[in-house]
Amino acid sequence: xxxxxGVNLPDQKVVSVALTxxxxxxxxxxxKICSRLSFHKECKLSELTEGQLNQLSGVLSEMTIENDLKRxxxxxxxxxRQIGTYVGKRHAMGLxxxxxxxxxxxxxxxxxxxxxxxxxxxxxxxxxxRQALGLFQAPLSRHQN
Amino acid sequence: xxxxxKLTQPAAKAAKYVAGIRLLSSSPIVAAEKSSNAxxxxxxxxxxxxxxxxxxxxxxxxxxxxxxxxxxxxxxxxYTELPKPKLDLLSKDTATATRLNTFMQIDEGxxxxxxxxxxxxHLAADFKLFGKPALLYRQVTQTLxxxxxQNAQTAPKRATVLDGLNGAGKSxxxxxxxxxxxxxxxxxxxxxxxxxxxxxxxxxxxxFKSDLFVxxxxxNELLRSVSAVSREVLSKVPLGKSxxxxxxxxxxxxxxxxLVDIGLQTPSLSHxxxxxxLEIASSQTVVPVFIGLDEVNTLWCKTSYRDQDDNVLPANRxxxxxxxxxxxxxxxxxKGWVVGATSYAEVRFMPKDLKTRLCPPPAIPIANPDLARDxxxxxxxxxxxxxxRLSSPEAWGLMQFYQKANIVTTPVTEGLVAKKWVYANxxxxxxxxxxxxxx
Numbered sequence: 309x310x311x312x313x314g315v316n317l318p319d320q321k322v323v324s325v326a327l328t329x330x331x332x333x334x335x336x337x338x339x340k341i342c343s344r345l346s347f348h349k350e351c352k353l354s355e356l357t358e359g360q361l362n363q364l365s366g367v368l369s370e371m372t373i374e375n376d377l378k379r380x381x382x383x384x385x386x387x388x389r390q391i392g393t394y395v396g397k398r399h400a401m402g403l404x405x406x407x408x409x410x411x412x413x414x415x416x417x418x419x420x421x422x423x424x425x426x427x428x429x430x431x432x433x434x435x436x437x438r439q440a441l442g443l444f445q446a447p448l449s450r451h452q453n
Numbered sequence: 454x455x456x457x458x459k460l461t462q463p464a465a466k467a468a469k470y471v472a473g474i475r476l477l478s479s480s481p482i483v484a485a486e487k488s489s490n491a492x493x494x495x496x497x498x499x500x501x502x503x504x505x506x507x508x509x510x511x512x513x514x515x516x517x518x519x520x521x522x523x524x525x526x527x528x529x530x531x532y533t534e535l536p537k538p539k540l541d542l543l544s545k546d547t548a549t550a551t552r553l554n555t556f557m558q559i560d561e562g563x564x565x566x567x568x569x570x571x572x573x574x575h576l577a578a579d580f581k582l583f584g585k586p587a588l589l590y591r592q593v594t595q596t597l598x599x600x601x602x603q604n605a606q607t608a609p610k611r612a613t614v615l616d617g618l619n620g621a622g623k624s625x626x627x628x629x630x631x632x633x634x635x636x637x638x639x640x641x642x643x644x645x646x647x648x649x650x651x652x653x654x655x656x657x658x659x660x661f662k663s664d665l666f667v668x669x670x671x672x673n674e675l676l677r678s679v680s681a682v683s684r685e686v687l688s689k690v691p692l693g694k695s696x697x698x699x700x701x702x703x704x705x706x707x708x709x710x711x712l713v714d715i716g717l718q719t720p721s722l723s724h725x726x727x728x729x730x731l732e733i734a735s736s737q738t739v740v741p742v743f744i745g746l747d748e749v750n751t752l753w754c755k756t757s758y759r760d761q762d763d764n765v766l767p768a769n770r771x772x773x774x775x776x777x778x779x780x781x782x783x784x785x786x787x788k789g790w791v792v793g794a795t796s797y798a799e800v801r802f803m804p805k806d807l808k809t810r811l812c813p814p815p816a817i818p819i820a821n822p823d824l825a826r827d828x829x830x831x832x833x834x835x836x837x838x839x840x841x842r843l844s845s846p847e848a849w850g851l852m853q854f855y856q857k858a859n860i861v862t863t864p865v866t867e868g869l870v871a872k873k874w875v876y877a878n879x880x881x882x883x884x885x886x887x888x889x890x891x892x
Contacts (some may be wrong), residue, residue, distance in 0.1 A: 343759035346666075349653040 310353055312361070313368055314375075319354040323347050323364075332373035341367055385422075518805025522863045533582050537814075543590070543629060544636035548598045552590045554850030557587040566681030567645040568674065573747050574624030574796070575651055579885060583858050589881070591847050593840055597626060598633055598793075602878040604790040605637065605741040612781045612791035614749060616811050617840035623794040627745050628839055630792060634743035638685045638790060640690070640734050644675060644746040650773055651802050653757035657771070665772040667760065672773055674722035676716045678728070678739050687713060690739050695861050698722050709733060716874070724772050731776055735786045742789035744780060749793030752778055754802040793835070811837060842879025847871075851884060861888050 310317045310326075317326045324347075327338035342351070345363055351452045356364070372380060389396035404417035472599040504738045508524065541547045547557060564572065564586055571579060600613075615623045649655045650671060653732045653808065660667045680687070680801040687710040698715050699722050709730060716726025734742045746752075752774050758766045770775040780791045795811065797803055810833055852870045855861040877883035 309490075340763045343763040344761050346761070347655055349757060351656070430587045 310361075312365060313373075317353055320352060322349070323351050323353055323356070324349065326353050330368070330373045332371070332377040337371075464534050490774055502754060504826055505566045519724050521675075524637070533859070536857065536859045537584055538854070540585070541588050543588070543632050545570055545633055548594075548629075548633045553592060553595060554846045555590055556854040557589045557590060560585065560635075562735050563632055563635055566678045567643065568678070571645055573628050573645050574798070575620070576625060576628075581816070582860055582889065583823060587854075588826065589851055589854070590629070591622070591626075592844065593598075593622075593838075594626060594629050597838070601630060601634060601637075601743070602788055605639070605788060606666050608741075608788050609785040610785050610789065610794065612835040613785070613809075614781070615792065615794040615839050615840055616833050618880065619797050620880045621839050621840045621842070623796070625881075626764075627747055627777060627792060627794040627879050634790075637683050637741075639684055639741050639743040640679070640686050642675070642734075642742070642744045643682070643732070643805065644777075645678075647746055647748045647751045648796075648799060648802065650771065651754055651756040651758070651768055652753040652863065653759075654800070657758055658797075659733065659761070660772060663772075663889045664770065665775060666760075666766065666770055667724055667772050669720045669723050671726050673717065673720045675773075676723055676727060676730075680710070680713045680717060684710060686740050687738055690734070692739055693737065694733075695871050696733075698729070699724050723775075727773075729777055731780075735780075735784070735789075740788070742786050744777070744786075744789070744791045746777060746793045748796040748799075748802070749781065750795045750803045750807055752781065752793075753804045753807055755804075756802075785814060843874065843884070844879075845874065848874040848879070852888075855888055 310319055313330070317329055324335070324338045324342045327333050332412075333341075334436055341364070341410070343351075344367065345360065347360070358388060360436055385399050387396075389400055395405050399422045402422040403410055403417050404414045405421060408414060408417065476485045483723050491833070538556075540556055541552070543557040543559055572586070576586075576588075581826065598743050617623050617628055627643075631641055635641045635650060655668060656670050657666050688708045690709045692705050692709065692712065694705050696707075696712060698712070698720065699717060703711055703715070712726055712729055712733075716723045716730075731744075752768050754767055756766050758771075760766055760770075769778060779791060780786075795803070797808075839872075849867075849870050852861060852865045852873065856865045861869075873884055873887050877887050
């Protein structure tokens, strides 16, 4: 198991697949990184030399991934909330942001949206409280306004 | 005494709210959830949660399957010893017209030189069933062997490419030619498979001070096979000039064997050594040279490799392909022959225009002068030899051998051979599939 920039990468995986274990790197970005460093498609992590690993670390450290990216996303959502946009309010309410219907479905949106905001709230972070207080979040945010 | 003051409405609401929270947070349900959450492990995406792997030692990778049977207690009706038909070894002495339509053995040492367990095309399954590497000596083989003997004296101006349908025997013919060339005192540069040159399965990198990309591992492998097959012949050919490879300089008195040794010892000099070997070998007249490349269409294809900007690389951006391309585009040897064999197994590495030129659609009239000027149907820079279907005597020889090797257990009659031959349309691979599959 290779530990790179705070993430455990499986040794026996192909490099372009192993790189997707980073938050913020998908198949396309992983392929571009491999092309930049001239890693062939069937190259496994265990086959990389120390110099190649250092090059890979250098490229990854230039990118915004993992905690930096999470912080950036959270900051973007928080900014939308603070300037009082429609999108910000939807995040605050934990409802769909992109104009989807809420009469039915929207289960995923209710689960995920506003997670960044909830991390900043003072309410006890328990699953039951989140469920129960989902109804109270809207009036509370109205008070905060 | 502390007087209880009446709270204002919003404050009362807030107090109720906080009290509610305290009540909820102290409830047994919440407490149970908290405790379960405390022991719930965080999902680790890098490890499977379905099962735990045992520690201790690396996992042994099994390649291939082997079945071991205790023959002393085995039922003789079902378990028989693998028959080992006696076959003549294919060489320049045995490659004569008297051996037509018979099977001949390929030297194991020659095949091992190309890499352990590596066989051209789909021949691995055939050789495994035969018990030894053996191929049918066909009329087309005799024609090619005669041509090679002629070219050993005076090289032709153009290379030759073997073309035909899937399973027609292109790779097999090239292997037989390479085998005969090795026993005839040629310098044999035989590329068993050029697919790794294009399918992004081997290491590569940008060249130093050059637009071309390098593949040191592949170049080193090729040099190793050349050294293993033609060591004695290489030591007979002097360099004729001083050659500088990296920091070392070889005097003109040294031989090609010394040049190849340097390339083998220093992988970073493999390409330079290969280029010098091809240049000197192609211009000398001491010994003839045989250059054989299987899946030669990869020299003109778009590879699966990408450059630093993530653009697809064509084959001519690689130093290894560039070393051999001139021989298929007009450059001739002083003595010897350059032969390639196409492959339609991996269609993505068969360029469309090359395929059209090798097998032009019947609708295009050749006599039309306008179309004749079209580069899509222009003349190819090499000669094409079509490997056609098996003839009836060849099919008979094939089935006779299958019976000797216990692949066909029923008596081989004319009717059976005719049936298998017609059903397979004379295609050797389809004939093999026809006798080895039951449904």
